[in-house]
Amino acid sequence: MMTLFGDPAIWLPIVFAGLMGLSILIYVILDGFDLGVGVLFPMARENEKDIMIASIGPFWDANETWLVLAIGLLLVAFPTAHGAILTALYLPVAIMLIGLILRGVAFEFRVKAPEEWRRFWNRSFFVGSLMTTLSQGFMLGIYIMGLEYTATSVAFAVLTAACLTLAYAFIGSAWLIHKMADDFQRRAVRWAQRALVGVVVGLGAVSIVTPLVSARVAEKWFSFPELMLLAPLPLMCGALIVLLWMALRALPTPDDRWNWFPFAAAIVLFTLAFFGLAYSFYPYVVLDQLTIYEAASAPESLIIILFGALFVLPMILGYTVLAYTVFRGKAQALTYY
Amino acid sequence: MMDTLLLSRIQFGANISFHILFPTITIALGWVLLFFKLRFNATGNMKWMDAYRFWVKVFALSFAMGVVSGITMSFQFGTNWPGFMETVGNVAGPLLAYEVLTAFFLEAVFLGIMLFGWNRVPGWLHTLATFLVAFGTTMSAFWIIVLNSWMHTPAGYEVIDGVVHATDWAAIIFNPSMPYRLTHMLLASGLTVAFLIAGLSAFRMLIGDRSEAVKNQLKVGAMMGALLIPVQILAGDMHGLNTLEHQPAKVAAMEGNWETDEGVPLLLFAIPDQEARENRMEIAIPYGASLILTHELDGEVPGLNDFVTEEGEILHPRVAPVFYGFRVMVGTGMAMLLLSWAAVAMMARKRTAEDGTRVCRGADGIGRPMLYAFVAMTFSGWLATLAGWYVTEIGRQPWLVQGVLQTKDAVAQVPSGMVLSTLIAYLAVYAVLTVTYVLVLFFLARRASKGERMRNFERPRSGAAVIPAE
Numbered sequence: 053m054m055t056l057f058g059d060p061a062i063w064l065p066i067v068f069a070g071l072m073g074l075s076i077l078i079y080v081i082l083d084g085f086d087l088g089v090g091v092l093f094p095m096a097r098e099n100e101k102d103i104m105i106a107s108i109g110p111f112w113d114a115n116e117t118w119l120v121l122a123i124g125l126l127l128v129a130f131p132t133a134h135g136a137i138l139t140a141l142y143l144p145v146a147i148m149l150i151g152l153i154l155r156g157v158a159f160e161f162r163v164k165a166p167e168e169w170r171r172f173w174n175r176s177f178f179v180g181s182l183m184t185t186l187s188q189g190f191m192l193g194i195y196i197m198g199l200e201y202t203a204t205s206v207a208f209a210v211l212t213a214a215c216l217t218l219a220y221a222f223i224g225s226a227w228l229i230h231k232m233a234d235d236f237q238r239r240a241v242r243w244a245q246r247a248l249v250g251v252v253v254g255l256g257a258v259s260i261v262t263p264l265v266s267a268r269v270a271e272k273w274f275s276f277p278e279l280m281l282l283a284p285l286p287l288m289c290g291a292l293i294v295l296l297w298m299a300l301r302a303l304p305t306p307d308d309r310w311n312w313f314p315f316a317a318a319i320v321l322f323t324l325a326f327f328g329l330a331y332s333f334y335p336y337v338v339l340d341q342l343t344i345y346e347a348a349s350a351p352e353s354l355i356i357i358l359f360g361a362l363f364v365l366p367m368i369l370g371y372t373v374l375a376y377t378v379f380r381g382k383a384q385a386l387t388y389y
Numbered sequence: 390m391m392d393t394l395l396l397s398r399i400q401f402g403a404n405i406s407f408h409i410l411f412p413t414i415t416i417a418l419g420w421v422l423l424f425f426k427l428r429f430n431a432t433g434n435m436k437w438m439d440a441y442r443f444w445v446k447v448f449a450l451s452f453a454m455g456v457v458s459g460i461t462m463s464f465q466f467g468t469n470w471p472g473f474m475e476t477v478g479n480v481a482g483p484l485l486a487y488e489v490l491t492a493f494f495l496e497a498v499f500l501g502i503m504l505f506g507w508n509r510v511p512g513w514l515h516t517l518a519t520f521l522v523a524f525g526t527t528m529s530a531f532w533i534i535v536l537n538s539w540m541h542t543p544a545g546y547e548v549i550d551g552v553v554h555a556t557d558w559a560a561i562i563f564n565p566s567m568p569y570r571l572t573h574m575l576l577a578s579g580l581t582v583a584f585l586i587a588g589l590s591a592f593r594m595l596i597g598d599r600s601e602a603v604k605n606q607l608k609v610g611a612m613m614g615a616l617l618i619p620v621q622i623l624a625g626d627m628h629g630l631n632t633l634e635h636q637p638a639k640v641a642a643m644e645g646n647w648e649t650d651e652g653v654p655l656l657l658f659a660i661p662d663q664e665a666r667e668n669r670m671e672i673a674i675p676y677g678a679s680l681i682l683t684h685e686l687d688g689e690v691p692g693l694n695d696f697v698t699e700e701g702e703i704l705h706p707r708v709a710p711v712f713y714g715f716r717v718m719v720g721t722g723m724a725m726l727l728l729s730w731a732a733v734a735m736m737a738r739k740r741t742a743e744d745g746t747r748v749c750r751g752a753d754g755i756g757r758p759m760l761y762a763f764v765a766m767t768f769s770g771w772l773a774t775l776a777g778w779y780v781t782e783i784g785r786q787p788w789l790v791q792g793v794l795q796t797k798d799a800v801a802q803v804p805s806g807m808v809l810s811t812l813i814a815y816l817a818v819y820a821v822l823t824v825t826y827v828l829v830l831f832f833l834a835r836r837a838s839k840g841e842r843m844r845n846f847e848r849p850r851s852g853a854a855v856i857p858a859e
Contacts, residue, residue: 113452116497117497120493121489127482131474132475142801142803142811143811150818153457153458157453161825350479350554353555356558357486360483360486368490371498
């Protein structure tokens with residue numbers, strides 16, 4: 053069975069790297085918008101905060117689960133890399149975890165605790181979201197720099213921390229443009245415009261730095277014919293950004309059409325950026341140090357998971373779609389249990 | 390300055406202690422909510438809806454606490470214990486992956502529908518969502534207990550070049566201690582929830598809420614406790630016998646027994662001294678330990694001195710925490726037995742109704758002293774569960790995976806200062822959250838008793854509908 057598709061030691065690591073990449077991508081998009089809403093939280097007026105929370109309340113928990121799946125797949129499929137990456141990122145991981153704790157419990161405490169505590173939990177929701185996005189951006193930067201802490205790599209990581217936070221704020225405001233109406237929607241459009249600048253800076257910085265750090269990455273991108281084959285990727289990114297810029301100037305439209313466009317475009321943009329990064333890294337799981345083949349665990353254990361994943365992932369995607377369908381439409385101050 | 394190993398152990402211990410509090414509530418509370426929902430569907434009686442509406446708040450809060458602390462644990466495998474996955478990842482990995490795939494997503498997605506979908510989905514789908522959340526929570530417990538049991542009684546594997554490889558998944562999943570450990574944990578969750586429900590309901594009665602709904606909840610909690618505690622005592626005894634077979638060093642520490650002997654007494658109290666390798670101030674029942682563990686008066690009980698190598702390396706756990714932890718757990722269980730049975734006896738007493746018939750007094754039969762006792766025991770389940778976890782987890786030391794991997798060989802070589810600083814941060818967050826959680830539970834009970842119950846609550850309808858403001 054295992055040899056049916058050739059040597060599993062070759063294709064299993066690729067499959068699992070793909071599954072892990074897919075989980076990270078879905079995580080960044082899904083938890084991205086609710087983290088972004090958290091980052092934008094202080095910019096909303098007091099009476100709008102409940103609606104803002106209601107727009108992500110039914111989803112945030114399931115969104116965050118994709119992070120657990122991604123980290124689970126990393127530790128399952130690439131245990132050596134898991135140890136190396138997480139030990140190197142010890143402090144930012146701790147900051148992210150405390151951020152996730154603070155914001156996760158704030159959803160509940162801000163409505164269940166006595167009224168006079170609400171300001172505290174509202175602030176925890178914002179601070180927790182911000183800690184999470186900044187530390188994730190910082191980790192991305194350090195990861196791109198080969199998990200080393202030098203003055204340059206830390207400076208770069210600080211830049212990616214700021215840019216990823218703005219990217220989350222961008223997809224968060226795109227979500228709010230879709231879920232909100234009237235004045236709130238208009239302000240969400242303005243937030244999206246400002247955050248988009250950060251996204252452009254971040255994309256640019258990563259695109260410039262990655263080939264500078266690694267000659268191998270530079271070789272992969274800037275040699276012939278790869279250059280021509282890959283050209284559509286940055287071109288599509290550029291075109292999307294222009295389209296987004298024009299759309300954000302036109303929104304909101306009188307009959308509220310096209311309110312979905314910024315969010316859809318954000319998904320495509322994130323996906324393109326993700327593929328660019330994945331192409332740069334492949335086949336390394338730690339840049340230029342450890343390949344997915346060297347880090348992979350035993351095929352017989354991976355096969356067991358793969359069977360489960362192939363059955364269960366479609367179901368998960370199915371009921372995730374169900375949830376988004378149930379809670380479609382404009383957000384309202386939902387009954388909060 | 391403490392070393393990285395000890396600090397990492399304290400950090401993980403703090404983490405798991407904080408985490409376990411909340412699944413212990415949600416595992417059983419999910420099923421209790423389903424019970425409330427089904428009773429409401431069947432009878433239409435608002436007292437069941439009141440119960441659902443109140444306890445679903447507690448569930449949502451506990452669930453959020455469990456999720457965020459659980460994520461922390463999944464990361465700490467990598468940050469603090471990379472040797473764990475590198476050595477036994479081939480077994481632990483698939484079990485954890487199955488937990489995420491079969492349980493986490495199910496719970497998380499349908500919890501959204503359960504909490505916010507009341508007016509948006511048909512009633513049957515809301516009930517189904519309640520069931521799926523309860524089912525998912527239990528599945529999650531199942532996979533985690535499977536992995537935890539395997540770490541205590543590993544089976545179905547072989548070691549090649551220092552790395553564990555799976556050979557028999559059925560043997561791994563149904564490892565020797567799994568059925569006992571799972572039963573013991575599920576019952577512990579049931580008891581925790583029983584006393585939580587009884588405790589908060591007793592609190593509401595004490596502050597003057599004599600509504601049908603609250604009396605009904607007190608009855609449910611007390612009955613649940615009274616029914617589960619004897620089963621738990623039986624299951625605990627069987628689990629103990631299983632541990633004696635597979636982890637005799639742990640049992641020796643639980644009993645505080647230093648020399649392997651026959652006719653060993655049962656120590657009710659003692660101060661074990663690991664350096665002198667003896668106990669001080671023993672209060673004992675002669676032959677008790679032999680009788681309980683072997684069901685014979687002169688049965689042989691293992692002693693701790695058997696688990697010291699000739700080079701002097703100690704291969705048994707630190708005695709004091711295991712010894713005391715066991716006594717706290719059993720003592721709490723005994724208090725649960727006494728209180729819940731006394732309460733059921735008082736509820737069963739008859740009084741003469743207005744029309745002359747004799748009816749049970751129900752929760753009205755429970756006097757104020759006993760209501761105070763229930764309030765005091767609100768979190769007794771937490772106490773017993775934590776004590777039990779310490780017995781079983783510290784009892785496995787110095788092994789991380791019994792006989793396969795020692796704890797000291799799995800720890801990450803990160804600077805101790807880094808572990809210490811994050812430990813302090815985690816402890817501060819955990820302390821604040823635990824205190825807040827307990828305060829909020831009582832606050833919710835007080836608020837619910839001030840007539841905030843929703844009388845105009847309607848049966849769920851399909852489609853997007855009018856959403857009542859709370």
